[in-house]
Amino acid sequence: MEKKIAVILGDGIGPEVTNQSLKVLNAIAERFEHHFEYTYGLMGADAIDKTGSPLPDETLAICLESDAILFGAIGDPKYDNDPTAKVRPEQGLLKLRKSLGLFANIRPVATFPSLHHLSPLKSDRLEDVDFVVYRELTGGIYFGEKKVDAAYTEASDLCSYNKSEIERISHHAFKATQQRKKHLTLVDKANVLETSRLWRKVVQEVAKQYPDVQVDYLFVDNAAMQLIVNPKQFDVMLTENMFGDILSDEASVITGSLGMLPSASVGATTALFEPIHGSYPQAAGKDIANPVGSILSTAMLLDHLGLFTEASLVRDAVAWTLESKFVTKDIDPINYYFTSTIGDLVSEYVAGRL
Amino acid sequence: MEKKIAVILGDGIGPEVTNQSLKVLNAIAERFEHHFEYTYGLMGADAIDKTGSPLPDETLAICLESDAILFGAIGDPKYDNDPTAKVRPEQGLLKLRKSLGLFANIRPVATFPSLHHLSPLKSDRLEDVDFVVYRELTGGIYFGEKKVDAAYTEASDLCSYNKSEIERISHHAFKATQQRKKHLTLVDKANVLETSRLWRKVVQEVAKQYPDVQVDYLFVDNAAMQLIVNPKQFDVMLTENMFGDILSDEASVITGSLGMLPSASVGATTALFEPIHGSYPQAAGKDIANPVGSILSTAMLLDHLGLFTEASLVRDAVAWTLESKFVTKDIDPINYYFTSTIGDLVSEYVAGRL
Ligand SMILES: [Mg+2]
Ligand SMILES: [Mg+2]
Numbered sequence: 001m002e003k004k005i006a007v008i009l010g011d012g013i014g015p016e017v018t019n020q021s022l023k024v025l026n027a028i029a030e031r032f033e034h035h036f037e038y039t040y041g042l043m044g045a046d047a048i049d050k051t052g053s054p055l056p057d058e059t060l061a062i063c064l065e066s067d068a069i070l071f072g073a074i075g076d077p078k079y080d081n082d083p084t085a086k087v088r089p090e091q092g093l094l095k096l097r098k099s100l101g102l103f104a105n106i107r108p109v110a111t112f113p114s115l116h117h118l119s120p121l122k123s124d125r126l127e128d129v130d131f132v133v134y135r136e137l138t139g140g141i142y143f144g145e146k147k148v149d150a151a152y153t154e155a156s157d158l159c160s161y162n163k164s165e166i167e168r169i170s171h172h173a174f175k176a177t178q179q180r181k182k183h184l185t186l187v188d189k190a191n192v193l194e195t196s197r198l199w200r201k202v203v204q205e206v207a208k209q210y211p212d213v214q215v216d217y218l219f220v221d222n223a224a225m226q227l228i229v230n231p232k233q234f235d236v237m238l239t240e241n242m243f244g245d246i247l248s249d250e251a252s253v254i255t256g257s258l259g260m261l262p263s264a265s266v267g268a269t270t271a272l273f274e275p276i277h278g279s280y281p282q283a284a285g286k287d288i289a290n291p292v293g294s295i296l297s298t299a300m301l302l303d304h305l306g307l308f309t310e311a312s313l314v315r316d317a318v319a320w321t322l323e324s325k326f327v328t329k330d331i332d333p334i335n336y337y338f339t340s341t342i343g344d345l346v347s348e349y350v351a352g353r354l
Numbered sequence: 355m356e357k358k359i360a361v362i363l364g365d366g367i368g369p370e371v372t373n374q375s376l377k378v379l380n381a382i383a384e385r386f387e388h389h390f391e392y393t394y395g396l397m398g399a400d401a402i403d404k405t406g407s408p409l410p411d412e413t414l415a416i417c418l419e420s421d422a423i424l425f426g427a428i429g430d431p432k433y434d435n436d437p438t439a440k441v442r443p444e445q446g447l448l449k450l451r452k453s454l455g456l457f458a459n460i461r462p463v464a465t466f467p468s469l470h471h472l473s474p475l476k477s478d479r480l481e482d483v484d485f486v487v488y489r490e491l492t493g494g495i496y497f498g499e500k501k502v503d504a505a506y507t508e509a510s511d512l513c514s515y516n517k518s519e520i521e522r523i524s525h526h527a528f529k530a531t532q533q534r535k536k537h538l539t540l541v542d543k544a545n546v547l548e549t550s551r552l553w554r555k556v557v558q559e560v561a562k563q564y565p566d567v568q569v570d571y572l573f574v575d576n577a578a579m580q581l582i583v584n585p586k587q588f589d590v591m592l593t594e595n596m597f598g599d600i601l602s603d604e605a606s607v608i609t610g611s612l613g614m615l616p617s618a619s620v621g622a623t624t625a626l627f628e629p630i631h632g633s634y635p636q637a638a639g640k641d642i643a644n645p646v647g648s649i650l651s652t653a654m655l656l657d658h659l660g661l662f663t664e665a666s667l668v669r670d671a672v673a674w675t676l677e678s679k680f681v682t683k684d685i686d687p688i689n690y691y692f693t694s695t696i697g698d699l700v701s702e703y704v705a706g707r708l
Contacts (some may be wrong), residue, residue: 119476121474122475142547144510146547146548155514156512156513156514156515157512157547157548159511160509161509162508164507193496194502194509194511197509224578225603225607228475228608250575250579
């Protein structure tokens, strides 16, 4: 199979974790006789430094011509700490998401037995936790009309949704649920919010096309409790933008390590794959960052390309490194391995040489 | 001291837990030579059954004439399961809150060492957890303008706040912070929402009047993570209505037992004190419900009346029962004590006879 992959290394630890994913992709290509053509694009602080823009037109063009985008991380303290900065690294990612019409953010949350000790939750709550959050990414209150009065004594934000915005992400979520445990939970606040009632109505209609999927409904305040009390009850959680922001971040910490978590953003055009962690500038260049979030994002990318066996092998390789205690400093500050070593080990496993 | 207390027993386990609080109040009155005059009012399913209304005018009048309201719980499955029911028990509480102008909901969250095993969190995260959530209760998106189009393909909810709504709860929260660890955290989403930016501006202004209070700011998605990762960092958390709904429910489960948690709602007139648990109809009349949530609500009521020594004695009594393993069935399903026994033990301790 021939595929074009846009690669955006970005800032901080972005390049070094993404480079491990490229090693893994190369090992997959070698073993399964695929050809992946990489085209590099600039984004973030790196792009500002080199071109003046956080998302040069060329990067966007590369992304639109590719089959998938592998992205590292962006953000640099020299821009964060400068209130006069007119362009900021984060604007690059927001513009890219918007330009590509990425309307769904997908965040798998799974716990690894060998990492239970790092989680704030007790071990008995962590067994068999394996779910995915589908968060609507372009609608709702974050993008609604905003108002302030002249005296700045009143302010408002409008949360609005229409049927098609809800339908398109719902179809993605239902299809994914069919490949999993066939249990979808819509999180809303339908006892209070009109937008939530619309979500519930539309999801009920969409559900008719997926009769093998069991659907249930949870209010967002209850969901925030259930994620801690009994996270293994979830399979696919579907929700609107702000609820998804809050709940996916809450869900991420129960695994014990933000460095392990991948994500995908899908939509109208090319899909984007990135670890949920940030650019972590303090660790940049030290070969200590955890590449697993990026490598598991690469597994999601392979699934997206229809390469399910390949994706599954990458996940097996990651599970093997964890069981073998080949982990980075964030997981074990005493007996740790370098970023590049983890990348080598996963690649060698994938290539069948280990 | 002479004080008038409105008592609303309500539905389900409401009466039996509230009756334990009344025993405790009587013991306080005896020991400190106070006189508490109780006036009983109906609300909820009990009120619908007896009067046809979930909140009879007489109950509201009693509440307005009292110095504080002690309330149990409402809700009955015979109304929940009847979609044709025109009046519902919950309408009584909503109307009471509105009629009394209760604009701030206050939820203390503290962990007890002897209950750490019940929490989903590991013990090291639970030590020294002791914070209070101040949730705005009458504004924001839950009460904003709601719209749907005729075809029911679009819906919206408006979130709005004005300066005075933010100021009044902020003053309550800052005053409470001064009596605690002097650390207030405003939770918002000021990087995205206009209402959050207004909250931040108004809180910064109000903060000038409380120079001994250290103020910091947290985005709601980060707050949802921090509540699990490191809950002991919080002292007073101040936030708007919906964020408060989500975060206070999330916070409640880290203690390991919803039956232990009290709350207060304060505002323009008489303040209301109630456990956070519901009417739990399955347990009603069995003398097995946990009365601690109600008894700790009574401690909050005593604080509100300025009776700080008395409130503190009630809290000591509760801590003593827990350390002595005098607990209800929800805490220890094997070696448990009855609701009424816990009430007796706390009262005897308070009276100085234990
Ligand atoms: Mg977030
Ligand atoms: Mg709630």
